[in-house]
Amino acid sequence: MNRVSVIGAGTMGNGIAQFFAQTGHQVSLVDVSQDALDNALKTIEKNLDRMIKKEKIAEDDKSKTLSNISTDTSVESGAKNAEFVVEAAVEDSNFKLDIFRDLDKTCADEVILASNTSSISITQIGSVTNRPDKVIGMHFMNPVPVMQLVEVIRGYATSDEVTNQVMTLAKELGKTPVEVNDYPGFAANRILMPMINEAIESLYHGVAGVEEIDTVMKLGMAHPMGPLQFADFIGVDVCLSILNVMQNGLGNPKYAPCPLLVNMVTAGHRGVKTGQGFYDYSEGTKNPKIAKQFR
Numbered sequence: 001m002n003r004v005s006v007i008g009a010g011t012m013g014n015g016i017a018q019f020f021a022q023t024g025h026q027v028s029l030v031d032v033s034q035d036a037l038d039n040a041l042k043t044i045e046k047n048l049d050r051m052i053k054k055e056k057i058a059e060d061d062k063s064k065t066l067s068n069i070s071t072d073t074s075v076e077s078g079a080k081n082a083e084f085v086v087e088a089a090v091e092d093s094n095f096k097l098d099i100f101r102d103l104d105k106t107c108a109d110e111v112i113l114a115s116n117t118s119s120i121s122i123t124q125i126g127s128v129t130n131r132p133d134k135v136i137g138m139h140f141m142n143p144v145p146v147m148q149l150v151e152v153i154r155g156y157a158t159s160d161e162v163t164n165q166v167m168t169l170a171k172e173l174g175k176t177p178v179e180v181n182d183y184p185g186f187a188a189n190r191i192l193m194p195m196i197n198e199a200i201e202s203l204y205h206g207v208a209g210v211e212e213i214d215t216v217m218k219l220g221m222a223h224p225m226g227p228l229q230f231a232d233f234i235g236v237d238v239c240l241s242i243l244n245v246m247q248n249g250l251g252n253p254k255y256a257p258c259p260l261l262v263n264m265v266t267a268g269h270r271g272v273k274t275g276q277g278f279y280d281y282s283e284g285t286k287n288p289k290i291a292k293q294f295r
Contacts, residue, residue: 001112001169002026005082007075007099008089009033011235011273012116014040015144016086018047021068022061022145023173029071030078037071044069047145075102082107084169086138088116091241096120097128104129112162114138118189118238119245122155122182132157136166139186140175142234150175155182184249189242196239197258199227203278203294204260210278210294228278229288232271236278240265 002025006017009031017029017040031037048062072078079085085107087099096117103113112134115125126132137153150170154163163179170177180187199213208216214226223230231239240257247255264270264277271277272285279288 001084003081003083004028005030005079005085007031007079007085007087007103008116009036009040009071010088010090012140012142012144013088014043015047015142016088016116016140017069018044018065019140019144019173020086021065022057025068027069028078028082029069030073030075031071032073034073037073041066041069041071047143051145075099076106079103079106082111084112084114086114086116091118091120091238093120093124093245096125100125100135101128104131110134112136112165114166116140119185119242121184121249122153123157126155126157133159134162136162137182137186138166138170139188141188148176149188150177151186151188152177152179153182153186154179184246185242190246193239193242193246194255196227196231197243197255197261200231200258200261203228204258210290232277232279232281232288235271235273236261237265237270 004020004025005028006013007030009029013029017027021027029037029040045066048057048065051057052059052062085103087096089095089099096115100113109131113129114136115122116139117137118139122135122137126135129135132155135155136158137151139151139153141147141149152163152166152170167177167179185193202208202213203210210228214228217223217226240261243255243257268274269276272281275281276291278291278294280291281288
């Protein structure tokens with residue numbers, strides 16, 4: 001599976017494209033927006049420069065990685081020759097279903113179609129294709145080139161053979177795959193999102209401030225990043241989307257997103273990517289200040 005198509009050039013998509021390209025794969029990065037593709041290539045180049053500075057890769061590795069990536073604004077032309085596909089588009093079920101319908105028509109029958117979704121049902125995604133046995137979840141963690149874990153999610157119809165192939169591929173790429181079943185939030189977000197939501201509830205009810213909540217979790221529970229800053233890093237809107245999927249899928253009020261979270265997304269304060277979330281990133285992300293509304 002040397003020819004890989006990555007659908008979606010956002011934060012996760014460009015990270016996945018970089019990772020496959022670094023490991024010697026020919027990558028076609030697909031997005032409907034040429035601007036998104038251009039920004040993705042700039043981000044990948046910056047990431048590679050950072051790795052060179054830290055002496056993790058050589059200058060020659062950078063040029064090889066970039067030469068392994070091509071871009072396309074069409075799924076039809078960008079994925080037609082793929083031997084393996086990873087979809088990493090926005091976390092919207094209808095949008096993803098449309099992409100998989102197109103991929104099913106475009107790709108050869110034997111091609112495995114993987115989704116990097118963090119919460120949407122793999123069974124549902126597979127149901128809109130003629131190859132549900134070859135549809136699987138491959139949930140990378142952010143930042144993709146650095147984080148070791150890959151959640152491999154098997155839908156109701158995903159075959160043992162395909163699951164084993166993807167588990168083996170992840171290991172060959174140097175990742176640690178964990179097989180989980182297809183339930184809302186899977187394993188990682190089923191545990192993580194209620195914790196983040198509870199941290200937001202604690203802020204909402206005045207239990208403690210932003211920095212205090214994050215400090216408690218960093219120093220008391222040995223988390224490398226506090227839950228509120230982590231929510232900013234993931235994307236406050238992404239957190240809301242995952243919680244909505246979990247609440248709708250499981251029907252349990254404990255997954256209902258905090259009103260503060262809903263208001264922040266409505267106001268466009270979505271974390272690092274918009275420059276403001278629980279922290280203010282307008283002066284850079286190294287040492288963000290607490291956002292004004294939470295002082």
